[in-house]
Amino acid sequence: xxxxxxxxxxxxxxxxxxxxxxxxxxxxxxxxxxxxxxxxxxxxxxxxxxxxxxxxxxxxxxxxxxxxxxxxxxxxxxxxxxxxxxxxxxxxxxxxxxxxxxxxxxxxxxxxxxxxxxxxxxxxxxxxxxxxxxxxxxxxxxxxxxxxxxxxxxxxxxxxxxxxxxxxxxxxxxxxxxxxxxxxxxxxxxxxxxxxxxxxxxxxxxxxxxxxxxxxxxxxxxxxxxxxxxxxxxxxxxxxxxxxxxxxxxxxxxxxxxxxxxxxxxxxxxxxxxxxxxxxxxxxxxxxxxxxxxxxxxxxxxxxxxxxxxxxxxxxxxxxxxxxxxxxxxxxxxxxxxxxxxxxxxxxxxxxxxxxxxxxxxxxxxxxxxxxxxxxxxxxxxxxxxxxxxxxxxxxxxxxxxxxxxxxxxxxxxxxxxxxxxxxxxxxxxxxxxxxxxxxxxxxxxxxxxxxxxxxxxxxxxxxxxxxxxxxxxxxxxxxxxxxxxxxxxxxxxxxxxxxxxxxxxxxxxxxxxxxxxxxxxxxxxxxxxxxxxxx
Amino acid sequence: xxxxxxxxxxxxxxxxxxxxxxxxxxxxxxxxxxxxxxxxxxxxxxxxxxxxxxxxxxxxxxxxxxxxxxxxxxxxxxxxxxxxxxxxxxxxxxxxxxxxxxxxxxxxxxxxxxxxxxxxxxxxxxxxxxxxxxxxxxxxxxxxxxxxxxxxxxxxxxxxxxxxxxxxxxxxxxxxxxxxxxxxxxxxxxxxxxxxxxxxxxxxxxxxxxxxxxxxxxxxxxxxxxxxxxxxxxxxxxxxxxxxxxxxxxxxxxxxxxxxxxxxxxxxxxxxxxxxxxxxxxxxxxxxxxxxxxxxxxxxxxxxxxxxxxxxxxxxxxxxxxxxxxxxxxxxxxxxxxxxxxxxxxxxxxxxxxxxxxxxxxxxxxxxxxxxxxxxxxxxxxxxxxxxxxxxxxxx
Numbered sequence: 001x002x003x004x005x006x007x008x009x010x011x012x013x014x015x016x017x018x019x020x021x022x023x024x025x026x027x028x029x030x031x032x033x034x035x036x037x038x039x040x041x042x043x044x045x046x047x048x049x050x051x052x053x054x055x056x057x058x059x060x061x062x063x064x065x066x067x068x069x070x071x072x073x074x075x076x077x078x079x080x081x082x083x084x085x086x087x088x089x090x091x092x093x094x095x096x097x098x099x100x101x102x103x104x105x106x107x108x109x110x111x112x113x114x115x116x117x118x119x120x121x122x123x124x125x126x127x128x129x130x131x132x133x134x135x136x137x138x139x140x141x142x143x144x145x146x147x148x149x150x151x152x153x154x155x156x157x158x159x160x161x162x163x164x165x166x167x168x169x170x171x172x173x174x175x176x177x178x179x180x181x182x183x184x185x186x187x188x189x190x191x192x193x194x195x196x197x198x199x200x201x202x203x204x205x206x207x208x209x210x211x212x213x214x215x216x217x218x219x220x221x222x223x224x225x226x227x228x229x230x231x232x233x234x235x236x237x238x239x240x241x242x243x244x245x246x247x248x249x250x251x252x253x254x255x256x257x258x259x260x261x262x263x264x265x266x267x268x269x270x271x272x273x274x275x276x277x278x279x280x281x282x283x284x285x286x287x288x289x290x291x292x293x294x295x296x297x298x299x300x301x302x303x304x305x306x307x308x309x310x311x312x313x314x315x316x317x318x319x320x321x322x323x324x325x326x327x328x329x330x331x332x333x334x335x336x337x338x339x340x341x342x343x344x345x346x347x348x349x350x351x352x353x354x355x356x357x358x359x360x361x362x363x364x365x366x367x368x369x370x371x372x373x374x375x376x377x378x379x380x381x382x383x384x385x386x387x388x389x390x391x392x393x394x395x396x397x398x399x400x401x402x403x404x405x406x407x408x409x410x411x412x413x414x415x416x417x418x419x420x421x422x423x424x425x426x427x428x429x430x431x432x433x434x435x436x437x438x439x440x441x442x443x444x445x446x447x448x449x450x451x452x453x454x455x456x457x458x459x460x461x462x463x464x465x466x467x468x469x470x471x472x473x474x475x476x477x478x479x480x481x482x483x484x485x486x487x488x489x490x491x492x493x494x495x496x497x498x499x500x501x502x503x504x505x506x507x508x509x510x511x512x513x514x515x516x517x518x519x520x521x522x523x524x525x526x527x528x529x530x531x532x533x534x535x536x
Numbered sequence: 537x538x539x540x541x542x543x544x545x546x547x548x549x550x551x552x553x554x555x556x557x558x559x560x561x562x563x564x565x566x567x568x569x570x571x572x573x574x575x576x577x578x579x580x581x582x583x584x585x586x587x588x589x590x591x592x593x594x595x596x597x598x599x600x601x602x603x604x605x606x607x608x609x610x611x612x613x614x615x616x617x618x619x620x621x622x623x624x625x626x627x628x629x630x631x632x633x634x635x636x637x638x639x640x641x642x643x644x645x646x647x648x649x650x651x652x653x654x655x656x657x658x659x660x661x662x663x664x665x666x667x668x669x670x671x672x673x674x675x676x677x678x679x680x681x682x683x684x685x686x687x688x689x690x691x692x693x694x695x696x697x698x699x700x701x702x703x704x705x706x707x708x709x710x711x712x713x714x715x716x717x718x719x720x721x722x723x724x725x726x727x728x729x730x731x732x733x734x735x736x737x738x739x740x741x742x743x744x745x746x747x748x749x750x751x752x753x754x755x756x757x758x759x760x761x762x763x764x765x766x767x768x769x770x771x772x773x774x775x776x777x778x779x780x781x782x783x784x785x786x787x788x789x790x791x792x793x794x795x796x797x798x799x800x801x802x803x804x805x806x807x808x809x810x811x812x813x814x815x816x817x818x819x820x821x822x823x824x825x826x827x828x829x830x831x832x833x834x835x836x837x838x839x840x841x842x843x844x845x846x847x848x849x850x851x852x853x854x855x856x857x858x859x860x861x862x863x864x865x866x867x868x869x870x871x872x873x874x875x876x877x878x879x880x881x882x883x884x885x886x887x888x889x890x891x892x893x894x895x896x897x898x899x900x901x902x903x904x905x906x907x908x909x910x911x912x913x914x915x916x917x918x919x920x921x922x923x924x925x926x927x928x929x930x931x932x
Binding site: 088247251 | 561
């Protein structure tokens with residue numbers, strides 16, 4: 001049906017009737033490449049939404065979210081590890097915890113999966129669009145972020161607050177890599193306002209801002225050759241001021257400046273030195289290989305490119321490169337940063353060999369409808385979509401990873417143990433969430449909050465070092481939950497010990513109880529005069 | 537077209553905002569810090585548990601006199617053992633004096649423990665100081681019996697402080713270290729800072745906190761961990777009864793101390809107070825079941841009736857250790873927690889006999905074990921041993 005505008009009446013007989021599609025704004029009409037992008041993004045979402053939830057981390061976030069919601073306050077000390085009672089807890093991820101809990105309250109585990117897959121898809125989309133805009137080629141847009149996949153994927157498998165930080169990091173870097181825009185005055189502080197309450201990695205964002213300020217100052221100085229020009233450079237001034245605003249935004253958290261202090265203390269925590277992601281990067285590890293590979297790619301691209309490397313790019317690469325060598329977990333930020341640095345250089349190099357063709361195809365509403373339909377279909381047939389739209393809830397077993405000790409936790413729910421229990425570190429969060437109410441887990445993923453003596457005790461027991469049974473007794477532990485695969489030596493020792501009786505065994509785990517009246521022989525514990533000093 | 541703000545206006549506005557934000561945040565952080573680390577309220581002198589019982593059936597005046605005379609601190613011509621001195625001081629008190637010239641007075645014992653020149657004169661020049669005082673650290677030297685310089689060191693973490701507190705020394709007592717004069721208060725504050733709940737030894741720390749911080753509801757260590765008597769009580773109840781120093785009896789003493797402190801100051805939550813009382817009552821029942829026919833307890837006391845199966849290998853000295861310690865903590869417990877009086881009397885009588893039958897060499901070798909007999913029997917008569925001996929001599 002065609003409509004005739006009132007303007008097209010008899011007074012304007014020579015003007016053609018305007019089709020409704022042409023009267024629509026351009027942003028509502030997509031190009032054909034945009035449809036391809038939607039397909040790629042939709043498939044990314046669909047794949048991520050199909051992944052089962054990992055058995056660590058997210059469960060503790062849920063538990064804390066639940067606690068915060070129920071108590072209408074933030075925890076002041078560690079709540080779910082009785083052996084760490086009284087240890088101060090600065091909850092830098094409280095907003096993430098509430099988000100996870102909100103998602104779970106709204107749609108159960110599918111809500112978590114939706115939140116996880118949407119966040120990761122948003123990260124992927126940001127990387128993809130940025131690369132596409134810079135290079136102007138679909139294949140390069142797909143290729144450039146994909147080179148960083150070996151670094152990114154291991155850090156993104158687990159739904160945790162860090163992912164929200166990663167998304168905001170990507171947005172910040174994207175802003176930093178583009179020309180200054182007026183909206184940055186509130187966008188950047190807004191990013192930090194959210195980030196500081198979502199995850200402690202906002203410090204990484206402040207480091208990016210620092211690189212931008214110093215980098216632009218160096219570039220201004222290099223261009224003019226005068227130090228005074230740095231102060232007059234509008235770009236440097238803007239970045240300096242927006243950095244100040246961002247720092248002020250970072251103070252808008254429940255702890256104020258105290259949050260900074262506690263995060264620096266966390267970085268120095270001794271317990272974390274035993275965790276792989278807090279250790280220096282090993283070149284032999286998958287992360288290390290990925291990191292070296294990315295440096296090789298960067299080197300090759302920089303050799304080919306005739307585009308000047310800016311001081312900001314240099315500072316960012318050097319700063320984050322050093323951070324990666326110090327802490328393996330920094331490879332996430334490196335993997336997110338590098339595509340932004342690579343893209344313009346790749347674009348310049350490729351453009352020289354094969355000049356870019358401007359897109360000549362038109363925009364049409366049909367493309368938009370097609371993209372929307374594809375997007376809807378992929379969402380509707382993703383597991384969260386099936387659950388929410390078609391109300392087809394799935395079994396717990398199919399929603400969580402196959403390494404999740406469901407049967408072990410079910411046994412503990414049926415036979416709640418008294419007192420603290422020993423269990424694998426990786427299972428702590430799951431047991432705290434899914435296990436019986438008031439279960440006293442020895443450890444959760446909050447390792448930095450665990451007193452060092454408890455952490456050493458955990459290691460001593462896991463490695464069945466001499467006196468491991470005495471250590472268990474000192475902790476008041478009468479129930480052991482053992483990972484059959486990773487804690488084989490402990491399992492053997494328990495099976496051989498007369499003091500312990502295996503009361504449950506399933507595919508993944510074993511539960512053992514201390515036999516009444518039995519316990520470790522205490523040759524070191526009886527003699528007043530033989531007892532040695534405590535460890536100081 | 538919108539007109540851009542002048543750069544100077546933007547600059548000034550941002551600076552004002554930054555200053556306001558940072559100032560507000562500093563004030564907020566200070567408020568949080570003061571909430572997290574409350575000020576310490578230290579009692580100038582230790583509030584020691586007051587024995588409330590006088591049971592002559594458990595030990596008569598004559599028996600007590602005989603026992604106390606045998607267990608006086610005859611250390612003058614012997615190799616000085618810090619652990620022995622600490623034990624003697626806690627039961628005989630800082631103001632004790634003795635007629636026997638072989639005995640060290642309370643003041644002399646305090647001098648050895650708190651005055652570096654006096655301490656060092658008793659040992660070789662190689663012996664490290666008892667109080668390690670460096671710009672980085674203020675600490676007591678703690679070492680095992682068989683360690684190098686072990687005899688010149690304290691044996692347990694915070695035992696030195698607890699013994700001085702029990703002897704009646706106040707926090708204003710001057711301590712002479714290698715390089716300066718400090719006060720007992722300084723070492724106590726250091727001990728509060730250093731305290732780790734999950735260390736192997738925590739019994740004496742619990743005691744000094746109860747002695748010197750009876751009004752403190754919460755405090756923090758140098759890791760900012762929040763400590764409460766609730767937390768300490770849970771720690772004391774965490775491990776198996778039969779493990780721990782002196783067969784776990786020091787834990788029981790510390791728990792009994794907390795019960796008494798709670799009855800005065802409500803330092804425990806009601807639930808935990810009930811749990812502590814239930815635990816001590818359960819131990820008390822176990823003691824009834826495990827008491828040997830002669831009245832003593834052996835090292836397997838926590839096994840209840842099984843401890844009497846005839847397979848126990850405890851020596852008499854071991855049994856003196858266990859029975860002395862048990863009677864000592866029971867002496868500061870509420871009566872409803874204690875075993876029946878008949879069991880206590882039998883234990884007391886056995887101790888008296890065992891001490892009287894012990895040779896001087898055995899007593900000298902195991903003085904620390906025997907010192908708890910002094911503490912236990914004196915408490916059950918509500919007397920101070922040195923005072924009792926001097927009064928007794930006057931009466932005679």
